[in-house]
Each structure stands twice: as C-alpha cells, then as structure tokens.
Amino acid sequence: MKIREGWHTYWKNPGDAGLPPRIEWSLPEGFEAGEIEWPAPERFAEGTLVTYGYHREVLFPVRITPPNALGGDSVTIEATFDWLECADVCLSASGQLRLVLPTSAEEARQSADAGLMTDARSRLPRPATGWNLSAEAGPRAISLAFVPPAGVTPRAAYFFVDQPLVVEHAVPQGFEHAGAGYRVTMAPAANASGNLARLTGVLVVERGRFQPRMAVQIDVPVIPGNPAPAPVPKEKAGSPVIAYAVAGVIIGFALAFIMRRTRRRKSHHT
C-alpha cells in the first residue's frame, strides 16, 4: 500500500480506534493462503486517542502454499482487499486484486519486486531468540521486563499489545533501565476483564541514531504483582508538545538575551 501523506492504515490491533485491513482470497483448487504477517507498527495520535498502524508505504506479506502438483500454464490468484484509511477523517475502501503467474518446471527466478519483498520481510517482528523476557501485572501498571541480546543498547522502547482491553493505549508508556535489563510499563485498561494470563504483541526497541529499530514478537506468561510505573520519557522531537516546549525554551532564552543586551546598553548610556 502506498499511503498519502498525513494518512495511515492499521495494524492487527488498531488501538483506540480504526480497523485492520482484511483480505478475502479466491484461490485455485488446492491452494492455501496463510494469515497476514503484520509488519511492526507505528503509533499515531488521533486527537486524544492513540492508534497503531502504518503510514507512507506498507507491504503485507501472505504466504500462499500451492498443492503438490500444478496443472495448466498459469495460476490466477484473486483477492478482495478491504481497508480503512484515516487522517482526521476516515475512509473505508475495497480493491480487487488479481495476479496471473505462469507455471513452469524450472526453478523460480527473482522478480523485479524481489527487493520490495526483502524489504517487507525486514519489517516483520523477529522471534525473541536471545531475549530474556518476563511480565508482571498489577493495579498500577503492566510491566514487561527484558534483557536484550549482547550488543543491543535500547534508548527507548514501546510495547504494541495485540490483545484487546489490556492496556490504555493513550496513556504514555514508561521506560527505564532497571538492573541488568530494561522495563516498559503500560497503564492497565480501565475495563480489563479479569486476570491477564499472557502478554502478547510486539516490542519495538529504538537504538542509536543510525541503527534501525528492532521489533521482536512477545508472548510471555504474566505474573500477578504490583509493579510500579516506570518514568515516562520525554516525547521525541517532532511531537507537538515537544515543539511547543522547544519553542518555549527558545523564546525564554531569546528574552533573557534581549533583556541582558537592553540592560547593558542602558548602562552604557548612564
């Protein structure tokens, strides 16, 4: 999907509002389509609410398994793709997709779109191999503690929960370096139903400025407890709150500078 500037579409858990895309396949006999493999999402502020999804460009990989034997010269794969796209308003859309692929006894060659596929795969969350993970839930916070593999130094982290009614998405998450590892904390959902047995979703870790973010799949048992919320890090530059704060500091310093200059000039006159 190529998404217009300022618009976004949604992850499998859209957060406070929205809807994930849906594909209905129409496949030749014996073919099977897997689920969408969801790339690691980003978060969007929709007014006071927070949603999870994608902007600019996103590719949703789906594995299609053919039967053991293929007849004919080609196979036709068709699908209906329904999606919701939102900016400050939402539009729902539907598209018919059709792909005719030649069948051949020769080994498959890479197509012109191979790079696109490789890029899409790189955006998928990885299994948490080498990560030490644990989760604890209490009335004040749900805490995901992690020790990353050697050489990974997180500067920030965000946990995209994929379960409904577990977390208040619009409450900023806490993050801290704790002991040998790190902690991300979330506000429990006001209408959470009963005890949380497992925490599932995607942990996204920001590293150094020139290192790509890492996304790992999370599925951990939850220990009941009373973890404290970790401090909420200051928002990244680019958010309106921080822009105002930066503007405030600049105006403040400018004022101080002008005042000092004026006072100095005045003292010259006297």
Next chain:
Amino acid sequence: MKRIAILACILFLGSVSNTQAAAIVGKPAPAFELRDADGKAVKLAAFKGKHVVLEWVNFECPFVGKHYGSGNMQELQKKYTGKGVVWLTVCSSAPGKQGHVTRAEAKDLVQEKDAAPTRFLLDPKGTVGKAYGAKTTPHMFVVDPKGILVYNGAIDDKPSTKREDVATAKNYLAAALDASMSGGNVAIAATQPYGCSVKY
C-alpha cells in the same frame, strides 16, 4: 526580566500531562448534563429507574454509516425504546471537526435517517465523551436502572464497515440489554469498541 524568561520556559514545559477517564463496568455511570437537539437540558440522573443506552455518533464515519445504512441502529432504537429503554445518541465532534452538528442539523439527520433516539445530545466540548472514555463511533454504553454501568464497548462482534456483516454479527448491545432487563448478569460486559476515533 530573566525571571519572566524562565517562567516562559516553565509555562511551555508544564503543559504535559495525560489522564484517562473512563466509565467502568460495575461502577456508577458518570453523571452529566447536556443540551439536546431542541436546546433542552438533559440529565442522566433524570432517568434513574430506567435502562439507558448511550450511543456515540458521527454521521460522516463509515462505521456509523454501516449501522445506519443497514437500518440496524434504527431497529435497535425502536425495539428498545418500545420496551421503555431511554436511548441517548451523543455527538462529541468538536466544532470544525468531522461529524460536528448544530442543533438544526442534528434534528434534520435524525429525521433523514429515520432514527429514533429518546434524545439527541450535543457534546461539542467533548466533556461527556471524555468522562466516559468514548473512543469510537459507534461506542455503546448501557446504564441500568440503579445508575450502574453494565456495558461498555462495541455494538457487535464484527469490526468492519460492511453492511452485510450486520446480519451475521452477535450484537453485544442487545445481549447486554436483554440480560440486564430480565434481571440477569451481562455475560460480556466490556469489549473493545470499533469505529472511527471520536473527533474531539
């Protein structure tokens, strides 16, 4: 003068806070007073002794279009108000935002859609929406005759904008009303609502 400068910094930095209000199932529903499409004041407390449905609306949202376009929402309104339920449709779209309506526009839309809420309430400042933690359009709430919230969530279990999904969906709102009105417990009392974000 330096003090003013420092104050300017503090003022700009100080505006960072975030608290989330929500209507919690099993707790008293937040009290409120709003004006309806006729300009009359409507208090939740006035409906003690009756079941009350709160429906968040934005007629330009495709999810609302699904439930009004299929006639689902109007049918629910007629069925349950016919049984003595008070149905309050609330619009929390801010002026200038999608779905915002004036009193006259609200009345026209109710007529045009053949909708049958008991009252259509205007919440342009979003205070009631925020007090309830209304997130989407639609987002449904049920208050029992004692004023306790017994349902908070989606209208049904088919998150989509497709009208044809209404026929096969399990309607959470109807299930909650039927259970609570017959004196039973609501089996599914909280769900994740689906729809467009409320345009506060």
